[in-house]
Amino acid sequence: MRQIHDIHGGIHPPERKELSRPGNVIDGPVPAQLVLPLSQHIGAPASPVVNIGDQVLGGQMIAEAQGPVSVPVHAPSSGTVIAIESRAVPHASGMSDTCIVVELDGQDTWTPTSGITDWRQHNRLELMNCVRQAGIAGLGGAGFPTAIKLASDRDEGIHTLIINGTECEPYISADDTVMQCYAEEIVAGAEILAHIVGAETILLAVEDNKPDAAAAMTAAAQNCEMAEVVTFPTKYPSGGEKQLIEILLNAQVPSGGIPADIGVLCQNPSTAIAVLEAITLGKPLTTRVTTVTGEAVGDPGNRRVMLGTPIKDLLGQAGFDSTAGNRVLHGGPMMGFAVTDLDMPVVKITNCVLAPTAEELPPPQPAQPCIRCGHCAEACPASLLPQQLYWYARAKDHEQLERHNLLDCIECGACAYVCPSHIPLVQYYRSAKSGIKDAQQEKIRSDNSRGRFEARQERLEREATAKEAKRAARKAAAEARAASGEDPVQAAIERAKAKKAEQQEADS
Amino acid sequence: MSLLHVSSPHIHGPNSSVESVMKQVLLATIPGVVVMTYFFGPGTLLNILVGGAMALAFEAWALWLRGRDYKTIVRDHSIVVTSTLLCIAIPPYAPWWLLLVGIGISVLLGKHAFGGLGYNPFNPAMVGYVVLLISFPLQMSSWTEPRGIGEVPGFVDAITALFVPGSYDAITAATPLDLFRQNEGMMFSDLMSARPEMMGTIAGVGWDWVNLAFLLGGVWLLRQRVFTWHAPVGMLGALALCAVIGFDDGSSTGGGSMLFHLFSGATMFGAFFIITDPVSSAVSNRGRLIFGALVGLLVYLIRVHGNYPDAVAFGVLIMNFAAPFIDQYTQPTVYGMRQETKE
Numbered sequence: 001m002r003q004i005h006d007i008h009g010g011i012h013p014p015e016r017k018e019l020s021r022p023g024n025v026i027d028g029p030v031p032a033q034l035v036l037p038l039s040q041h042i043g044a045p046a047s048p049v050v051n052i053g054d055q056v057l058g059g060q061m062i063a064e065a066q067g068p069v070s071v072p073v074h075a076p077s078s079g080t081v082i083a084i085e086s087r088a089v090p091h092a093s094g095m096s097d098t099c100i101v102v103e104l105d106g107q108d109t110w111t112p113t114s115g116i117t118d119w120r121q122h123n124r125l126e127l128m129n130c131v132r133q134a135g136i137a138g139l140g141g142a143g144f145p146t147a148i149k150l151a152s153d154r155d156e157g158i159h160t161l162i163i164n165g166t167e168c169e170p171y172i173s174a175d176d177t178v179m180q181c182y183a184e185e186i187v188a189g190a191e192i193l194a195h196i197v198g199a200e201t202i203l204l205a206v207e208d209n210k211p212d213a214a215a216a217m218t219a220a221a222q223n224c225e226m227a228e229v230v231t232f233p234t235k236y237p238s239g240g241e242k243q244l245i246e247i248l249l250n251a252q253v254p255s256g257g258i259p260a261d262i263g264v265l266c267q268n269p270s271t272a273i274a275v276l277e278a279i280t281l282g283k284p285l286t287t288r289v290t291t292v293t294g295e296a297v298g299d300p301g302n303r304r305v306m307l308g309t310p311i312k313d314l315l316g317q318a319g320f321d322s323t324a325g326n327r328v329l330h331g332g333p334m335m336g337f338a339v340t341d342l343d344m345p346v347v348k349i350t351n352c353v354l355a356p357t358a359e360e361l362p363p364p365q366p367a368q369p370c371i372r373c374g375h376c377a378e379a380c381p382a383s384l385l386p387q388q389l390y391w392y393a394r395a396k397d398h399e400q401l402e403r404h405n406l407l408d409c410i411e412c413g414a415c416a417y418v419c420p421s422h423i424p425l426v427q428y429y430r431s432a433k434s435g436i437k438d439a440q441q442e443k444i445r446s447d448n449s450r451g452r453f454e455a456r457q458e459r460l461e462r463e464a465t466a467k468e469a470k471r472a473a474r475k476a477a478a479e480a481r482a483a484s485g486e487d488p489v490q491a492a493i494e495r496a497k498a499k500k501a502e503q504q505e506a507d508s
Numbered sequence: 509m510s511l512l513h514v515s516s517p518h519i520h521g522p523n524s525s526v527e528s529v530m531k532q533v534l535l536a537t538i539p540g541v542v543v544m545t546y547f548f549g550p551g552t553l554l555n556i557l558v559g560g561a562m563a564l565a566f567e568a569w570a571l572w573l574r575g576r577d578y579k580t581i582v583r584d585h586s587i588v589v590t591s592t593l594l595c596i597a598i599p600p601y602a603p604w605w606l607l608l609v610g611i612g613i614s615v616l617l618g619k620h621a622f623g624g625l626g627y628n629p630f631n632p633a634m635v636g637y638v639v640l641l642i643s644f645p646l647q648m649s650s651w652t653e654p655r656g657i658g659e660v661p662g663f664v665d666a667i668t669a670l671f672v673p674g675s676y677d678a679i680t681a682a683t684p685l686d687l688f689r690q691n692e693g694m695m696f697s698d699l700m701s702a703r704p705e706m707m708g709t710i711a712g713v714g715w716d717w718v719n720l721a722f723l724l725g726g727v728w729l730l731r732q733r734v735f736t737w738h739a740p741v742g743m744l745g746a747l748a749l750c751a752v753i754g755f756d757d758g759s760s761t762g763g764g765s766m767l768f769h770l771f772s773g774a775t776m777f778g779a780f781f782i783i784t785d786p787v788s789s790a791v792s793n794r795g796r797l798i799f800g801a802l803v804g805l806l807v808y809l810i811r812v813h814g815n816y817p818d819a820v821a822f823g824v825l826i827m828n829f830a831a832p833f834i835d836q837y838t839q840p841t842v843y844g845m846r847q848e849t850k851e
Contacts, residue, residue: 329518333518334516338518361519377840384840408842408844417519422525427515
């Protein structure tokens with residue numbers, strides 16, 4: 001048995017995972033239209049390769065990756081491109097972004113695909129390219145392009161691959177369900193991932209509130225020598241990448257660094273399946289398993305949803321009562337964000353759509369003054385001092401915020417969860433972080449313009465000095481002439497005469 | 509439906525609010541107040557009731573002056589906690605004007621002059637207490653004789669003493685800490701045997717029980733996770749350590765036994781109800797441990813070498829000044845900053 005380590009802080013919110021009945025995958029709706037954002041990942045948005053009116057097939061690439069940190073977008077089913085325009089997309093700030101809208105023909109005709117069965121014979125660059133071309137971005141929630149994570153160029157390489165089936169967010173059971181239903185595929189995908197990065201160990205991490213998933217994974221891992229299932233006590237946010245690494249390996253990712261810096265790669269179970277399908281079947285990422293839950297839906301469960309399916313259609317299929325609640329969340333109750341428009345689509349990072357009733361998730365209580373009780377510091381998994389960060393965030397004291405390591409905050413929300421004063425702490429930190437980012441960019445800009453200004457000043461000074469030197473030289477020459485007894489007026493007349501004579505000579 | 513646009517997290521921990529924290533602190537004072545009432549009569553209880561009413565009036569007035577919503581903010585109970593703690597510290601059977609001045613100073617100067625709840629750099633109750641102690645030393649050092657030595661006053665006596673100052677003359681006596689202070693030339697064991705009726709066996713008749721009762725309330729608060737153990741353990745540990753080092757029963761300069769220091773005066777009350785005020789103490793756990801330890805050291809130094817018999821209020825106020833400084837040097841190691849992961 002592997003030794004498990006504890007993390008600092010953490011909380012135990014009600015899990016409520018049974019509500020979404022983990023263990024079964026239901027087919028999602030077939031909507032009339034799919035809305036496919038060009039940016040469903042972290043990095044540069046993809047660039048469309050289809051035009052309005054084009055017929056597209058399922059699995060066809062409709063937007064290609066732009067630059068290294070980017071992934072393409074594929075059509076999840078066949079139909080016609082009817083618009084390429086700005087639509088509301090899932091994002092914490094409720095923004096709009098360019099989407100390709102495909103009207104489905106209902107035929108679900110697919111473009112032929114072919115995969116690699118003998119992947120062990122292929123080098124990592126080829127395999128990484130397959131992963132990238134399949135449009136795979138982390139399905140756990142952050143959506144970082146998977147190929148980039150695999151392309152770590154650390155000298156010592158990656159020694160451990162962690163398949164993160166922690167799923168510590170309340171309500172969500174998508175990973176749990178995927179682990180129960182597709183354990184073998186996960187292990188097979190993990191083997192490919194380990195092969196690509198050269199990892200010697202695969203840790204299949206499952207929180208102990210998911211015994212069925214752990215059992216399925218253990219059974220699947222029997223045939224794989226390098227894989228080991230590790231279960232550990234349920235605590236939020238154990239599923240945070242950095243926290244999980246500490247739990248399993250008793251190592252910390254250096255501040256400002258990434259797991260690869262200490263030779264670790266974390267991937268979501270569904271990402272492992274996507275990689276398996278991309279390589280062995282040549283199938284791009286066009287669907288995902290999403291938890292639809294909350295007391296405002298009549299038929300909660302885990303659904304295999306085509307990317308681009310409007311949340312409205314998904315909720316509609318689940319029997320959503322729109323009068324029961326006051327918000328719909330994209331993601332879980334701890335880190336998810338409120339959906340501003342039900343027309344926005346399910347994307348690669350949509351692990352949950354939560355439609356609670358008003359009783360279930362009452363509106364937030366008014367914030368009271370901070371009394372520095374310190375409960376937040378006890379709950380913080382990053383060992384920060386949230387109460388101090390709050391004061392500095394309010395004072396916009398960027399220097400102190402950085403000194404108190406605001407940038408190490410993972411925005412898990414444990415501090416706000418325990419705050420007796422009901423202060424929306426995470427909101428303050430997010431806004432302070434973007435304030436610091438803005439200030440840094442502003443500083444770069446002002447450094448640049450200061451540089452320009454100083455260069456100009458220097459040039460002007462140089463010119464003035466040169467002018468002055470010239471004048472002084474002329475003056476000195478004139479004085480020298482005067483000293484030698486030459487009459488300056490007479491000399492000027494003679495110079496003029498000489499010039500005139502020269503001119504006349506030239507004219508004639 | 510209109511979609512509520514709020515930031516994560518969307519759920520909140522159970523039953524936690526400023527009110528519930530404050531209520532728990534108030535509940536935890538009950539054992540101490542009951543024991544005080546047993547040994548010294550209903551004076552403290554009456555102080556708490558009348559003082560609480562005064563504090564609510566001052567609070568509402570201050571909020572109204574500051575243009576705040578006085579109807580809702582008063583409900584956080586924080587002002588009742590402040591007034592209760594001050595009234596426990598003030599001698600029973602004090603005249604009404606002493607309460608009025610003390611509470612007025614606590615609420616207006618200690619709390620609202622700095623911006624109200626959460627913004628006060630000093631413990632408001634201790635601000636009020638120290639102003640009273642310096643301005644009215646006579647009234648502030650008149651503790652009633654504990655039960656067993658004298659007659660304990662009744663409720664009518666208490667009301668008379670409060671509202672018609674001078675008309676009721678409670679039989680006051682020096683507290684054990686006063687005796688300790690006044691008999692500097694005496695060996696501690698001699699003092700204990702010379703005044704057994706006052707000094708009892710450990711730390712003074714009645715006072716040991718009062719301290720035990722506040723310890724009980726404090727431990728309950730610890731179990732309720734209202735605060736962490738760091739500040740109380742720091743203070744009690746430092747005080748005990750100083751007492752052990754300074755206890756020299758063979759000479760006249762001995763500093764009193766460890767149990768005497770731990771169970772007399774305001775030690776337990778201070779350790780669990782005063783220095784645990786989160787607003788005015790250091791913020792990190794390590795900071796609170798240091799904060800408490802330095803309070804303990806100051807309490808010992810002032811008790812043994814200073815001019816006042818007890819020193820919790822001074823110790824706390826002095827350390828309130830130092831709290832931001834302690835904070836600067838006691839930041840916990842953040843995830844990813846551990847030495848071995850730094851390379």
